[in-house]
Amino acid sequence: MTSYTETSERQQLREQVFKLGSTFGGEYMRACTAEGRKTTELWDAVAQAGYLGVAVDEQWGGGGGDIGDLAAVMEELSAAGCPLLLMVVSPAICGTVIQQFGTAEQKDRWMPGFADGSLTMVFAITEPDAGSNSHNLATNVRHDEETGEWVLNGGKYYISGVDEASHVLVVARHRQPDGTLGLPSAFIVPTDAPGFTKQVIPMDIAMPEKQFTLFLDDVRVPADALVGDATAGLAQLFAGLNPERIMGAASALGMARYALDKATEYARTRQVWSTPIGAHQGIAHPLAHCAIQVELARLMMQKAAALYVAGEKGAGEVANMAKYAAAEASIAAVDQAVQTHGGNGLASEYGLGSLVVASRLARIAPVSREMILNYVAQHTLKLPRSY
Structure with missing residues (x-):
């Protein structure tokens, strides 16, 4: 039976990645954006620690893990305020496709670069x-x-x-x-x-x-x-798209956690009358609801990763559901974090305003909410195809 429970090793991986990400944080990302700089220092630090290559086989210098480990890295960096978008396309999509379908020569040429971060594809x-x-x-x-x-x-x-x-x-x-x-x-x-x-x-x-x-x-x-095979068609390409959805879910979940951390800290310390605003149910209950949504989406993401690694048939269905749930949880968490801060939610000092658009992106890419609903309607509910 496939287990969706994370191992102690992955939990330790999460702790170490979050610790590293926190040395950069949201301020670093906002500075890079404002100054037009790339996140080279962060990418190199994550690569040097071996985190970019956790899902690459050991024979090419990787960690020998799987997409669940890579998604954990993505989530924790995002939760620390510094997600790396290129992790989705480089090691998760391109690395997966080449590792699964490339020739021996292609793997020897490209996989070490995915493992140590020297290659960005x-x-x-x-x-x-x-x-x-x-x-x-x-x-x-x-x-x-x-x-x-x-x-x-x-x-x-x-x-x-x-x-x-x-x-x-x-x-x-x-x-x-x-x-x-x-x-x-x-x-x-x-x-x-x-x-x-x-x-x-x-x-x-x-x-x-x-x-x-x-x-x-x-x-x-x-x-x-x-x-790969010139006659294989979309089957080979889709091998990289389920990891893309899992990674997209991880990024969205990390953003949701980052926003919730900001909101709850503010709610614990901000006083308008005699008590912190977090003592009022009008603030506390929406944040608690967001926390539940995040955990539910996280479980679905972990299930998707486990099914994908096991090669089980339902992996695509669950990966789509995980991405959908994570996007909705992220949008709700960011929105509630802004609302909790009041006017400060849109002040640059607090770093939440830019997340409003960023979280909204999760509902569109890498696959839109509507296409996921089409997929679930057709494959899960067995309803007639609408397109």
């Missing part, structure tokens, strides 16, 4: 005209029979952290001789490849990482840039 699947419909991707690839190279053309949208990455794992559909597009595959593309260009997307969200539109114009990559 981002993931590019989203397109302007495809949205959540991965079957409608237009980015295409053809095989040059003379050179043996793959040639990619197309564009990607809302791709995180491309300016911090050396490579992008690009999803493209194979162009058939008749011009139609066949199954998709993943290709490792250097960010400095000729024909590869990027354009930043201006965002109202305050965070160090940036989002980009990508353009691929006859981008050539060698034969060994293909990861």
